Amino acid sequence: MTSFYERVYELVRQIPEGNVSTYGIIAERLSLRGAARMVGWALNSADLSTVPAHRVVNRNGELSGKQHFPSPDAMRTMLEAEGITFLPDGSVDLERHLFRFDRDGNDAI
Numbered sequence: 001m002t003s004f005y006e007r008v009y010e011l012v013r014q015i016p017e018g019n020v021s022t023y024g025i026i027a028e029r030l031s032l033r034g035a036a037r038m039v040g041w042a043l044n045s046a047d048l049s050t051v052p053a054h055r056v057v058n059r060n061g062e063l064s065g066k067q068h069f070p071s072p073d074a075m076r077t078m079l080e081a082e083g084i085t086f087l088p089d090g091s092v093d094l095e096r097h098l099f100r101f102d103r104d105g106n107d108a109i
Contacts, residue, residue: 004030008042011101015055018083019099020092022059029101044068054078055099061091 007030015021023036023043032038036059043053043065054075058064066075076086085093 004038005042005045008039009046009051012043012046012051012053012056014101015052015099017052018097020055020057020061020079020084020094020097021099021101022057024059025100026056040065055082057092057094061087061094063090063092 008026011026011029012021023039024033026039027033027035030039039056043051043056046053048054048069053065054069056065063075063079066072069075069078079092080086084097087093
């Protein structure tokens with residue numbers, strides 16, 4: 001049986017470079033609607049060298065997980081290096097970069 005954390009990591013690894021998803025979308029994809037915080041806890045424990053946790057933001061596009069990276073600016077720096085653009089308020093431009101999963105785990109957009 002695959003653990004919840006492993007299932008989260010498997011989905012996050014599917015988010016392509018230059019895209020982001022949200023904690024809520026991942027929870028919903030795992031059939032756990034309303035479990036966005038659980039997804040956040042899983043990513044807090046992730047090995048950042050194998051799980052691109054920087055590609056997961058909150059529903060507003062804010063970098064709410066940035067405190068779990070080596071420096072406060074690391075998450076944004078990593079996203080910008082992948083071509084992610086930010087709005088004037090500092091949030092990710094979700095209209096341009098949001099990745100969703102279809103039933104097979106593929107991008108639905």
